[in-house]
Amino acid sequence: MPAPLLYTYRRCPYAMRARMALLQAGVAYQPHEVSLRDKPPAMLALSPKGTVPVLVLPNGVVLEQSLDIMRWAFEQSGDTDHGWARAQTSPNLALQQACDGPFKHHLDRYKYPQRFADAMTREHHFQQAVAVLLEPLEQELHSQPQLGGASPCASDIGIFPFVRQFAAVDPERFEGLPLPAVKAWLAAWLGSGLFTEAMRKSAL
Numbered sequence: 493m494p495a496p497l498l499y500t501y502r503r504c505p506y507a508m509r510a511r512m513a514l515l516q517a518g519v520a521y522q523p524h525e526v527s528l529r530d531k532p533p534a535m536l537a538l539s540p541k542g543t544v545p546v547l548v549l550p551n552g553v554v555l556e557q558s559l560d561i562m563r564w565a566f567e568q569s570g571d572t573d574h575g576w577a578r579a580q581t582s583p584n585l586a587l588q589q590a591c592d593g594p595f596k597h598h599l600d601r602y603k604y605p606q607r608f609a610d611a612m613t614r615e616h617h618f619q620q621a622v623a624v625l626l627e628p629l630e631q632e633l634h635s636q637p638q639l640g641g642a643s644p645c646a647s648d649i650g651i652f653p654f655v656r657q658f659a660a661v662d663p664e665r666f667e668g669l670p671l672p673a674v675k676a677w678l679a680a681w682l683g684s685g686l687f688t689e690a691m692r693k694s695a696l
C-alpha cells in the first residue's frame with residue numbers, strides 16, 4: 493500500500509505536531525511541503541479550507557485537522573503505551589484545549605500585533621499567554637518530566653510546537669519567566685531526536 497501523502501509546512505506548529513506523531517508511530521508518509529502563499533490546487537481540491545497539515549490516506553480519506561492526524565498516527569502503532577489515551581484525560585485534555593484556543597489567540601497577537609485589528613498591547617497578550625497555558629503547564633511539569641508522566645503522551649507533542657513558537661518571539665524574555673519546569677521540558681523537546689527528525693528536509 494502506498495504511504496499517505498502529507499501536505500505540510502516546515503514552520504507550522506500544527507504541521508510540526510502531525511509530523512512528530514507520524515514519526516513517533518513509525519508511519520511512513522510522503523511529505524509535500526507547500527507554500528502558504530501558493531497552495532497546490534490538488535490540496536485545495538481535497539481540503540478547500542486551505543490549511544496545513546492535510547493527510548491523504550491511500551483509501552482516499554482526507555484528515556484535515558492536525559489532532560485527527562495525530563490520533564490516526566497513534567492508532568496505527570496500536571497505541572500500546574496509551575500515548576493518545578493519556579492525552580484525553582484531565583488535565584492534559586484541558587491543557588491541549590487551552591493551547592489551541594486562548595493560548596494560540598494570545599500567541600498570534602503577541603507575535604504579530606499588526607495583523608490583528610483586535611490586538612491589545614503586546615504585553616497584555618504575553619501575560620495572558622503565560623496565564624492561560626504556561627503557568628498551568630508549570631504546575632503539571634513540576635512533579636513529572638512530561639505531561640504523559642514518565643514518558644511523553646500526545647499532549648506533549650501537541651503542545652510543544654506552540655510553546656516553542658512563543659519562546660522564540662523573544663527568547664530573553666522567555667528565559668526570564670519563573671517557569672523552570674516548562675523551560676526544562678521545552679529544552680528537552682528542542683534537543684530531541686523526534687523534533688530533529690520532524691524538521692529534517694526529508695520529513696518535509
Ligand SMILES: N[C@@H](CCC(=O)N[C@@H](CS)C(=O)NCC(=O)O)C(=O)O
Pocket residue numbers: 501503504505506507528542543544545556557558559
Ligand atoms: N485547525 C487546524 C489549523 C491549521 C492551521 O491553521 N495551519 C496554518 C499554518 S500554521 C495554515 O495552514 N494557515 C493557512 C494560511 O496561512 O493560509 C489544524 O489543527 O490542523
